[in-house]
Amino acid sequence: MVLDIVYEQISPVFQTIRYRLLLSYLAVLTVILGLFVVAVRTTFAHSSKQDLTNRVAVLAKVASGGLDLEGENLEVDSSDVTLNAGQAVQWFDLEGKLVDQRGDDPLILPIDPNQSVQIQRLPYAAEGVTLPVREEERNDQLIGYVRASESLEALHKTLWRLDRGLGGGIILALLLSGVSGIWLTRQAMQPIETSFRRLQQFTADASHELRNPLMAIESNAAVALKYPEGIRTSDAAKFRAIASATTQMTALTEDLLMLARSDQMPTPIQHRVNLSLLLENLVQLYGAEAEIKQIALKAEILPDLEVLGDAVQLTHLFTNLLSNALRHTPDQGAVGLQTAREGSQIWVNLQDTGVGLAPDQLAHIFDRFWRADRVRSPGSGFGLGLAIAQGIAQNHGGLITVTSQLAVGSCFTVRLPADSEARAMVKRGLG
Numbered sequence: 001m002v003l004d005i006v007y008e009q010i011s012p013v014f015q016t017i018r019y020r021l022l023l024s025y026l027a028v029l030t031v032i033l034g035l036f037v038v039a040v041r042t043t044f045a046h047s048s049k050q051d052l053t054n055r056v057a058v059l060a061k062v063a064s065g066g067l068d069l070e071g072e073n074l075e076v077d078s079s080d081v082t083l084n085a086g087q088a089v090q091w092f093d094l095e096g097k098l099v100d101q102r103g104d105d106p107l108i109l110p111i112d113p114n115q116s117v118q119i120q121r122l123p124y125a126a127e128g129v130t131l132p133v134r135e136e137e138r139n140d141q142l143i144g145y146v147r148a149s150e151s152l153e154a155l156h157k158t159l160w161r162l163d164r165g166l167g168g169g170i171i172l173a174l175l176l177s178g179v180s181g182i183w184l185t186r187q188a189m190q191p192i193e194t195s196f197r198r199l200q201q202f203t204a205d206a207s208h209e210l211r212n213p214l215m216a217i218e219s220n221a222a223v224a225l226k227y228p229e230g231i232r233t234s235d236a237a238k239f240r241a242i243a244s245a246t247t248q249m250t251a252l253t254e255d256l257l258m259l260a261r262s263d264q265m266p267t268p269i270q271h272r273v274n275l276s277l278l279l280e281n282l283v284q285l286y287g288a289e290a291e292i293k294q295i296a297l298k299a300e301i302l303p304d305l306e307v308l309g310d311a312v313q314l315t316h317l318f319t320n321l322l323s324n325a326l327r328h329t330p331d332q333g334a335v336g337l338q339t340a341r342e343g344s345q346i347w348v349n350l351q352d353t354g355v356g357l358a359p360d361q362l363a364h365i366f367d368r369f370w371r372a373d374r375v376r377s378p379g380s381g382f383g384l385g386l387a388i389a390q391g392i393a394q395n396h397g398g399l400i401t402v403t404s405q406l407a408v409g410s411c412f413t414v415r416l417p418a419d420s421e422a423r424a425m426v427k428r429g430l431g
């Protein structure tokens with residue numbers, strides 16, 4: 001029943017994948033829409049501008065017929081010229097002096113016979129086309145120039161409306177795509193999430209079911225070894241091997257069960273845990289092991305550090321780190337544990353002078369079943385401890401980070417939200 005409710009929650013990993021999928025989908029769509037809009041805008045602006053230039057050129061051609069040389073004087077007959085809104089025509093003599101003009105807003109630029117198309121930006125935007133005027137009756141003699149122009153205001157207004165339309169279209173398309181993207185990513189991820197949950201459930205069930213037969217084997221082997229009179233000496237060694245293998249398997253199933261449960265339950269049971277006391281007890285517990293290896297185990301623990309969480313899980317977290325540090329530190333080395341409080345965060349540093357890790361190994365250190373030494377030596381673990389520890393830290397709204405140098409040592413830093421901060425995170429459902 002409880003698991004059913006838990007199953008309804010989305011695991012943070014899947015939530016991150018969903019967000020990433022959605023963001024990638026929206027980013028690709030934005031780029032495609034952006035390119036499409038730029039192409040539409042450029043094509044439309046170019047062809048509108050071309051139309052305007054052609055229109056003005058036709059007007060200039062018509063107006064050129066109205067300039068005549070009567071004796072030495074230029075005369076203008078503008079009866080053939082029909083002007084639309086924003087259009088103007090100017091006639092010039094050979095020196096570029098204005099002879100006549102029609103229309104409301106003619107260009108105020110000086111005429112330039114070498115420039116057939118002129119663009120004016122101020123005080124009002126307009127485009128003009130200049131044509132030379134020749135007198136057919138006088139052997140096509142050049143008698144002056146005509147310049148027709150049209151205001152660009154209407155074109156700019158149209159483009160502005162187009163920009164607004166396209167911009168609004170993009171925003172609407174992105175909003176709709178965002179909403180449909182949420183639905184799509186949910187649909188796409190659902191089968192994966194379901195099979196992942198089944199796998200988690202299988203791991204949890206299998207580890208749980210394995211506990212009882214393992215316990216039975218372990219206790220039977222222990223009983224057999226307790227009364228060795230009834231068994232042959234050579235069989236006693238076999239029973240010891242069975243007992244040792246069973247202990248290892250029990251530890252593995254416990255770890256797997258813990259991992260499966262921490263995956264399923266993102267928020268641990270919330271109790272106020274005195275972290276200072278928890279750490280002091282652990283250091284005391286591991287003092288004997290350190291002493292055997294002549295490792296200087298030093299702890300500087302601030303008093304009254306409190307976090308919200310599960311004391312059993314937190315003990316598991318720090319036990320994993322401390323046992324790793326002692327396991328990977330050679331005799332006569334040093335292991336140091338320090339705590340610090342920075343704002344709403346509690347930091348626990350565990351430093352050792354052990355074998356250390358190379359940068360490429362550091363990238364895998366929190367992976368499940370990853371171990372630096374591939375050859376399984378007696379007493380080596382399964383490579384699950386740090387994965388479990390990281391899972392526990394994350395479920396408490398914290399994180400474990402590590403820095404290390406080969407043959408120098410490693411430093412694991414656990415960051416956990418202090419009590420008040422943890423409470424807020426649990427409320428926000430970020431556990």
Ligand SMILES: Nc1ncnc2c1ncn2[C@@H]1O[C@H](COP(=O)(O)OP(=O)(O)OP(=O)(O)O)[C@@H](O)[C@H]1O
Pocket residue numbers: 255320324325328352354355356357365370371372373380381382383384385386387410
């Ligand atoms: N303090 C450390 N110094 C050097 N290497 C370390 C240290 N802690 C962990 N490692 C490396 O990281 C690997 C993974 O550690 P982890 O605790 O996950 O697994 P484990 O200790 O091998 O087994 P388990 O914890 O499951 O019993 C270790 O096998 C070891 O190679």
Ligand SMILES: [Mg+2]
Pocket residue numbers: 320323324381384385386
């Ligand atoms: Mg370990």
